[in-house]
Amino acid sequence: MRPVHLVYVSAGGGHRAAARAVQEELDARKIPNVMMDLLDFSSDLFKWSYSDVYAFVSEHAHIACKVMYELTDQDREESAVLRLLEKINMENVKKFMRYLTENQPDVCVGTHFFPLSVLSHMKEQGLxxxxxxxxxTDYGLHRMWISQFVDSYFVGGASVKEDLLQAGIPEHKIIMSGIPVMKRYGELYHRDRQRYKSNEFSILFVASSVPNSLVLDIFEGVIESGMSLSLSIVAGRNEDLIEQLERITIPSRVKFQLLGFVENLYDYMAEADVMITKPGGLTVSEAFCAGAPLLMINPIPKQEINNAKYIESHNAGIWARSASEAIHHLRDLYSSPEKLQIIRANARELAFPHAAKAVADAVLSALNI
Structure with a gap:
C-alpha cells in the first residue's frame, strides 16, 4: 500500500502537532505514512513569508492579523483578492504538486487549509x-478551510460543524472527532489527578508566544497579590524573557519554577490548578484532556478569539483581556475551589482524548483495512 500522507503547514505549531498525533496512531497500527510540511516544497522566501512572518505578526501585530483574517474569510467565487492569493500560493508549491502527481498516495490528510486547497485544485485538474x-485545528471556522473536493472534515466542536453545514458541506462529510492530540495528553483524561496533585494552588503559565511585557505584568501581579502558590512559567526559547524573569526577586510564599523549552508539558498540565496560555486550538485540546482550567490571554484575531469565545460559552475557561483582569480572575479562583472544580469538569466534557484514533479509523476505512 502507498503511505498515508500527512500534510501540514508550519504557521504556528498546532498544525504540525495535530499531524504528529495522527502519525503516532498510524505508527502504532503499523500503517505506512509520511508527514511533510507543504512549505518545504516552496522557495525559502515564500516559506519565510508564510511561516516566520506569521509568527511575528501573530505575536506583535494583532490588527494586521485581524485584517488578513477578514480579508481571506470570504467565498472564493466572490473574492477577487482571495482568488489572486490562491493563484500565487499554487505557483509557489508546484514542486509539491509534481511530487504528488508522481506518487499518487491513496489518502492525504491536511491539518491546515493550504494543503486542502492545493489537493482540491489538483483533484479538479485530474492530477x-x-x-x-x-x-x-480551531474551534471556529475560517472559510479558507472550505474546498470542494475534501471527502471528510474532522472537527473539534459543534460550532465548527454548524459553520460547515451552513457553508454547504453535507453532514455525512463532517466527523465530530475532536482535534488530535498526542497519546500522552490523551492519557491525562483517564489519570487520577488527586494522586499527583499537591495541596498548593498551582499555576502553569505557558508564556513562550506571549509578549514579554504582558508576561512580566502578570508575573509581577502574582507576586504582589499576596497569594501563596506554586508558579511554573514555560518561556520556551525566549532567552530575553528568561533573562528578565531571572532578575526579579521572588517572595518565599511563591514557589517559582522557570522553564525553557519542555517536552513533557503534559506532566505540568496534570498538576496545574490553572493554566495561563494563548488559546491555540491544539493547546486548548490538550488542556481539555488534562482537565486544566484555562485562563486565556492575548488571543490572535480571530481564530484564537473564536477559540476563547467557544471555551467561555461552555464555562470551561476564562478570557482575561488584560494583566489586571488576569490577576483578578486568579484571585477569584484561588479563593473559590468550587468554581475551579466546575470549570475543570466542563473542560473535561469538551475533551476528545481519542481524536487521533477517529482519524486513523477513517483512513483505514478508506484503505479497506
Missing amino acids: YRGKIYGIV
Whole structure:
C-alpha cells in the first residue's frame, strides 16, 4: 500500500502537532505514512513569508492579523483578492504538486487549509485521484478551510460543524472527532489527578508566544497579590524573557519554577490548578484532556478569539483581556475551589482524548483495512 500522507503547514505549531498525533496512531497500527510540511516544497522566501512572518505578526501585530483574517474569510467565487492569493500560493508549491502527481498516495490528510486547497485544485485538474481529509485545528471556522473536493472534515466542536453545514458541506462529510492530540495528553483524561496533585494552588503559565511585557505584568501581579502558590512559567526559547524573569526577586510564599523549552508539558498540565496560555486550538485540546482550567490571554484575531469565545460559552475557561483582569480572575479562583472544580469538569466534557484514533479509523476505512 502507498503511505498515508500527512500534510501540514508550519504557521504556528498546532498544525504540525495535530499531524504528529495522527502519525503516532498510524505508527502504532503499523500503517505506512509520511508527514511533510507543504512549505518545504516552496522557495525559502515564500516559506519565510508564510511561516516566520506569521509568527511575528501573530505575536506583535494583532490588527494586521485581524485584517488578513477578514480579508481571506470570504467565498472564493466572490473574492477577487482571495482568488489572486490562491493563484500565487499554487505557483509557489508546484514542486509539491509534481511530487504528488508522481506518487499518487491513496489518502492525504491536511491539518491546515493550504494543503486542502492545493489537493482540491489538483483533484479538479485530474492530477490527484486519492482521498482528501481535513482536520480543522480551531474551534471556529475560517472559510479558507472550505474546498470542494475534501471527502471528510474532522472537527473539534459543534460550532465548527454548524459553520460547515451552513457553508454547504453535507453532514455525512463532517466527523465530530475532536482535534488530535498526542497519546500522552490523551492519557491525562483517564489519570487520577488527586494522586499527583499537591495541596498548593498551582499555576502553569505557558508564556513562550506571549509578549514579554504582558508576561512580566502578570508575573509581577502574582507576586504582589499576596497569594501563596506554586508558579511554573514555560518561556520556551525566549532567552530575553528568561533573562528578565531571572532578575526579579521572588517572595518565599511563591514557589517559582522557570522553564525553557519542555517536552513533557503534559506532566505540568496534570498538576496545574490553572493554566495561563494563548488559546491555540491544539493547546486548548490538550488542556481539555488534562482537565486544566484555562485562563486565556492575548488571543490572535480571530481564530484564537473564536477559540476563547467557544471555551467561555461552555464555562470551561476564562478570557482575561488584560494583566489586571488576569490577576483578578486568579484571585477569584484561588479563593473559590468550587468554581475551579466546575470549570475543570466542563473542560473535561469538551475533551476528545481519542481524536487521533477517529482519524486513523477513517483512513483505514478508506484503505479497506
